Amino acid sequence: MELNERQEKILKIVKQHGPITGSKIAEQLSLTRATLRPDLAILTMSGYLDARPRVGYFYTGKESEEVMSSKIRNIIVSDVQSVPILIKKDTSIYEAIVKMFLEDVGTLYAIDEDNGLAGVISRKDLLRGTMGGNDIEKTPVSVIMTRKPSITICYPNDLLIYAANQLIEKQIDSLPVVENHDGVERVIGRITKTNIARVFVNLME
Numbered sequence: 001m002e003l004n005e006r007q008e009k010i011l012k013i014v015k016q017h018g019p020i021t022g023s024k025i026a027e028q029l030s031l032t033r034a035t036l037r038p039d040l041a042i043l044t045m046s047g048y049l050d051a052r053p054r055v056g057y058f059y060t061g062k063e064s065e066e067v068m069s070s071k072i073r074n075i076i077v078s079d080v081q082s083v084p085i086l087i088k089k090d091t092s093i094y095e096a097i098v099k100m101f102l103e104d105v106g107t108l109y110a111i112d113e114d115n116g117l118a119g120v121i122s123r124k125d126l127l128r129g130t131m132g133g134n135d136i137e138k139t140p141v142s143v144i145m146t147r148k149p150s151i152t153i154c155y156p157n158d159l160l161i162y163a164a165n166q167l168i169e170k171q172i173d174s175l176p177v178v179e180n181h182d183g184v185e186r187v188i189g190r191i192t193k194t195n196i197a198r199v200f201v202n203l204m205e
């Protein structure tokens with residue numbers, strides 16, 4: 001269930017000042033008690049608030065399963081994506097390793113001449129690249145990267161739950177978030193397991 005703007009405001013007031021009477025809430029919102037009645041009824045019935053006679057409304061701290069799952073289902077990729085770290089596909093393995101350390105990320109995305117997504121480079125790809133006697137200062141990441149069409153991508157408007165499913169199904173750590181520009185897939189973000197863990201922590205808090 002989606003809360004409307006006024007219900008969100010009421011919830012905030014009760015969280016901060018509860019227990020608080022209906023009239024006091026109305027006063028803070030410069031509304032009449034009667035105007036608030038339907039919103040308070042909805043908030044109470046859906047389990048966000050509890051009311052005690054002569055005490056007032058207080059926040060239950062309990063979000064119903066329904067409330068929680070509808071919140072999760074409404075989150076889209078662009079709400080939580082982070083900044084992607086891009087390198088040219090002819091960057092050397094050595095440079096890519098340095099970049100990964102400097103940027104403190106687990107995945108780099110390689111782009112080609114037209115700035116379109118060309119490949120994904122993970123930590124293990126780089127480790128593999130250092131084995132087998134490669135000259136890592138000369139060998140480009142294009143040799144070791146996962147390339148199109150094997151790259152799993154997502155779009156800014158995709159549901160986060162879809163992206164999370166892809167991470168699990170494909171057993172990968174991140175998805176590039178892309179936007180199509182005249183047939184070129186520009187990487188505009190990334191979704192990682194950390195993004196998703198953060199969403200859960202925020203929801204719990």
Ligand code: ADP
Nearest residue numbers: 120122123124146150151152171172173174175
């Ligand atoms: P690591 O290899 O460090 O454990 P991942 O599990 O993310 O990190 O990567 C495993 C393999 O999957 C690597 O070869 C990597 O190139 C590839 N990979 C990572 N992300 C994607 C993606 N979004 N689409 C396709 N392949 C990917």
